[in-house]
Amino acid sequence: MENIYNISTSDGNASLQTIEEYIDATAALSLLKYSFNTQINESLWTNLDSNTKTILNYPAVVDYLLAYSFVIAGNTEINGLVNFVFGNISGLRNIVKYAQISAARQYINAEKVDVHYNSSDDFIIKSILSANPALSSLSFGPLVHGKLEDYITNSKELSLIDSSTLYNRTTIPPQLIQPLIYEIKNSVIPVTKANYDSLAPIFLNDIKNNPSLIDASGGTNGTSSTQPSSNFDVTFLDDQASIVKIAVDNIRCAAQMFYSMTLGDELNIFDVMNYFTHKFMIRGSIQISDNTLREDLQLYVFSNKLTNITNGKIIDRTRPAERHMFYKQVFNYSSGQITEDVIVNKEFKKFFRILIMEGAKYIQRAQESPNPESYVSRQPVMQAVEDLQYNLSTHCSGMANVITPIIYEELNFIIKRILNHPEVVQQLVPAGGTWWKVVELLYEGMKQQRPKTTILYNKAKLGFEIFNSIANYSPATFEDDKNFSDFISNVDAYIITQAQLQASDDDDENDKDRGRNRYRSQDGDHNKPDDQSKESADTGSGKDEWAF
Numbered sequence: 001m002e003n004i005y006n007i008s009t010s011d012g013n014a015s016l017q018t019i020e021e022y023i024d025a026t027a028a029l030s031l032l033k034y035s036f037n038t039q040i041n042e043s044l045w046t047n048l049d050s051n052t053k054t055i056l057n058y059p060a061v062v063d064y065l066l067a068y069s070f071v072i073a074g075n076t077e078i079n080g081l082v083n084f085v086f087g088n089i090s091g092l093r094n095i096v097k098y099a100q101i102s103a104a105r106q107y108i109n110a111e112k113v114d115v116h117y118n119s120s121d122d123f124i125i126k127s128i129l130s131a132n133p134a135l136s137s138l139s140f141g142p143l144v145h146g147k148l149e150d151y152i153t154n155s156k157e158l159s160l161i162d163s164s165t166l167y168n169r170t171t172i173p174p175q176l177i178q179p180l181i182y183e184i185k186n187s188v189i190p191v192t193k194a195n196y197d198s199l200a201p202i203f204l205n206d207i208k209n210n211p212s213l214i215d216a217s218g219g220t221n222g223t224s225s226t227q228p229s230s231n232f233d234v235t236f237l238d239d240q241a242s243i244v245k246i247a248v249d250n251i252r253c254a255a256q257m258f259y260s261m262t263l264g265d266e267l268n269i270f271d272v273m274n275y276f277t278h279k280f281m282i283r284g285s286i287q288i289s290d291n292t293l294r295e296d297l298q299l300y301v302f303s304n305k306l307t308n309i310t311n312g313k314i315i316d317r318t319r320p321a322e323r324h325m326f327y328k329q330v331f332n333y334s335s336g337q338i339t340e341d342v343i344v345n346k347e348f349k350k351f352f353r354i355l356i357m358e359g360a361k362y363i364q365r366a367q368e369s370p371n372p373e374s375y376v377s378r379q380p381v382m383q384a385v386e387d388l389q390y391n392l393s394t395h396c397s398g399m400a401n402v403i404t405p406i407i408y409e410e411l412n413f414i415i416k417r418i419l420n421h422p423e424v425v426q427q428l429v430p431a432g433g434t435w436w437k438v439v440e441l442l443y444e445g446m447k448q449q450r451p452k453t454t455i456l457y458n459k460a461k462l463g464f465e466i467f468n469s470i471a472n473y474s475p476a477t478f479e480d481d482k483n484f485s486d487f488i489s490n491v492d493a494y495i496i497t498q499a500q501l502q503a504s505d506d507d508d509e510n511d512k513d514r515g516r517n518r519y520r521s522q523d524g525d526h527n528k529p530d531d532q533s534k535e536s537a538d539t540g541s542g543k544d545e546w547a548f
Contacts, residue, residue, distance in 0.1 A: 019063045029070045035078045036066060036085075044082075050481060051096050052086075054135045061095060099135055104128045107144040124148065139476035157181040160196050167200035179207045247393045248471050253404045254330055254396040255467035260407045261327050262460035265334070267451060270320070272439055273414045275446040277301045286427055293424075296417050306413045318407050326403055330396045345395040348388075355384040356498075359491035381488070382478055389470050455500050462494040 023029050040056065048056070055061055069075045069084040069091070085091045104125060124147060133143045161180065162168050169177060183203040184191045191199055264270045277297065280286070288294050299305050304317045324334040329342050332349055358380045365376045396404075418424060420435035429437040436453055443451040469487045478484045 019060070019067050023063055023067060026070075028076060029066065032070065032076075032078060032081055033063075033066050036062075036081060039078070039082060050479065051132070051135050052092055055092060055095050055099070065091060065095070096135070097129065100129060100133060101125060103135070103140055104133075104144055107141055108148065134476075134480055136476060136479050139479060142474075142476065157184045157191075160184065160191060160193060161200075163193055164197055164200065166197050167204070172204070176204060176207055180204065183207065246389055247397070250394075250396045250401065251389060251392045251467060251471035253401050254392045255464045255471060256408050257326070257330055257396065257400070257404045258467055259460045259464040260404070260411050261323075261331070261333065262456055262463060264407065264411045265320075265323060265327070267439070267453065267456040267460075268443065268446075269411060269414060269419075269439060270323075272442045272446060273300075273418065276418075276442050280442060280445065286424070288423065290421070290423055293418070293421050296413075300413075300418070306410055307417070308409050309412055309416060310409070315406060315409065318403065318410055322403060323407055326400050330392070330400055343395070345391065347391055348395070351384070351388045351391050355381070355388055356491065356495060358384045359488060360495060362488060363492055378478055378484060381484075382473075382475065385470055385473050385478075389473060392467070392470070452501065452504055455497055455504065458497045459494070459501065462490050462497060465490045466494060 017025065023033055065085050066081065069081045069088075073084050073088070073090070075081040075084050108124065127147050128144060131143060131147070133140050158169075158181070161172070161177070172180065180200070180203055183206065187199065187203075189195070189199065277300070288297065296307065299307065299314070300317065305314050306317060307313070308315050321337060325338050325342060327333040328338050328344055330345055330348070332345050338344065362376060362378065362381050369376050415435055419438045425433065425435065425438055428441055436457075440451055440453055443449075443453075466487070469483075469490070478487070
């Protein structure tokens with residue numbers, strides 16, 4: 001035991017043992033080491049996070065933990081030893097924390113940034129540890145760099161937040177910190193230590209009641225509901241002989257366009273709004289008493305304008321032909337007319353189909369494999385993501401970056417200021433409901449059929465999440481099991497949603513066929529060929545399941 005205590009001061013004394021030699025010479029500890037390694041390899045390894053696996057790949061560190069648990073903590077049986085290594089604060093967690101702090105100090109020293117980083121209580125070290133960074137050379141450096149950049153840019157605001165005992169980073173949800181910084185910076189009243197505790201609850205209440213503030217601050221979802229930032233983020237991908245530059249904001253723009261396109265033009269919320277104002281309100285008995293709602297309707301219907309909810313500016317409505325032209329440019333979606341200058345993204349559907357197929361293949365192989373982390377390659381999925389990343393970065397550019405936030409703002413305006421207005425909801429669905437019920441009611445009156453509201457909303461949301469993940473992708477991000485698992489889960493859910501849409505379309509087509517057959521039966525004309533039905537069947541059999 002004394003040998004263990006004195007290793008750090010051995011000065012090369014040949015009479016002292018190494019930890020490995022001590023374990024081999026101690027029968028009980030040697031047996032525990034064998035049992036520990038057996039448990040790790042047979043049952044525990046697949047459930048461990050990447051940092052724990054990294055540490056366990058160093059035999060000397062494992063020997064130290066086993067010897068410490070046996071000699072210092074007094075664990076002489078396998079269950080106690082395993083619990084100490086994985087559960088005790090002096091076990092693996094302490095080693096991981098030590099490695100993260102040491103690595104962070106090396107990066108900070110290399111960056112030559114003037115911050116305090118020699119104590120584990122220093123702000124920048126605590127900020128890095130709070131992110132629990134992966135011990136990977138590909139991801140650790142960028143994370144530290146991002147924390148340093150955030151510290152330099154927002155150090156004044158972060159200092160204000162941390163100085164409060166009421167509204168600091170231990171009491172405020174992490175996703176609200178960045179929007180709160182944005183509010184402090186843009187406050188009309190200068191925020192100081194003296195008035196922070198009074199203003200902070202007002203800012204937080206505004207953020208919670210207005211999710212667009214999170215978008216404007218570059219908060220939780222990473223998109224912007226206004227114009228894309230001028231500081232375009234760039235991720236560099238090593239493509240062997242060449243380096244490909246990726247414009248991240250272009251892909252985030254595509255994510256926002258997909259969301260707006262699916263809800264606005266596939267679910268037909270834009271057309272539903274026109275039906276509501278031009279037909280339903282004229283022959284309906286809708287009473288408008290709220291002045292704001294009346295002004296919003298006047299502006300939208302008679303002036304073809306709307307209020308940008310985020311910044312209060314008045315902007316023009318988009319026209320269907322414009323929207324469909326850019327859908328065609330970015331996603332090769334719709335049959336909209338395009339000008340001769342527009343280059344259609346004809347490869348998008350192919351690349352997206354490959355991504356879906358590779359995601360499905362990975363899920364199947366992972367389910368069949370006893371150890372998916374070790375034996376199922378993620379490379380095909382990563383390659384499909386990189387292909388889509390470059391494709392969207394190239395095609396969702398130019399005027400597509402200009403019109404996409406306007407489309408989103410118009411959709412946001414329709415939903416929040418009109419369809420979700422209490423007067424509209426109460427009069428259209430008096431039995432109770434939300435704006436979704438309003439959309440369903442208006443859609444049924446417009447199309448004489450029920451809309452696929454839930455399915456299309458899931459498609460819009462999942463598509464946005466997938467494209468947003470593609471925007472944030474780098475090889476390091478998919479090293480993290482959680483990031484990759486979240487992405488694959490979204491792909492899996494999208495596959496289910498698309499299958500539901502396909503089945504729903506087939507049911508609608510069958511209903512139409514039955515209707516035509518009943519019509520022919522009533523006319524007594526049973527022998528006339530149904531050319532329309534044949535044409536529908538021909539086109540249906542060749543329909544691409546993943547076509548937009």
